[in-house]
Amino acid sequence: MKNKIILGLTIIMLLAIGAWTAYGQQKKSSVISYEYAVLYDPTESMSMDDGINKLNELGAHGWEIVGIDRGKMYLKRTRR
Numbered sequence: 001m002k003n004k005i006i007l008g009l010t011i012i013m014l015l016a017i018g019a020w021t022a023y024g025q026q027k028k029s030s031v032i033s034y035e036y037a038v039l040y041d042p043t044e045s046m047s048m049d050d051g052i053n054k055l056n057e058l059g060a061h062g063w064e065i066v067g068i069d070r071g072k073m074y075l076k077r078t079r080r
Contacts, residue, residue, distance in 0.1 A: 037063065037075045044071055 039058075043051030055065075062077040 033079045034076045035079050039073045039075060041068065041071050041073050 041051070042054040045051070046054065058075065062080075063075045064077060065073050066076050067074040
């Protein structure tokens with residue numbers, strides 16, 4: 001009798017673990033993709049205030065600066 005109870009509890013426990021594992025694997029991770037742009041530094045080609053305003057405008061549209069090299073700015077943002 002005691003062996004049947006232990007066997008029953010073991011089976012229930014294994015089914016619960018299996019169900020938990022299967023549920024966890026069904027969740028899909030969201031894939032984030034980016035778009036990139038290269039832009040000449042607007043603070044060099046415009047007045048400083050106009051260049052900063054341009055950068056603020058780009059930031060408002062989701063662009064982030066990821067690198068600067070020889071007057072070029074490399075930007076990225078998540079795809080829409």
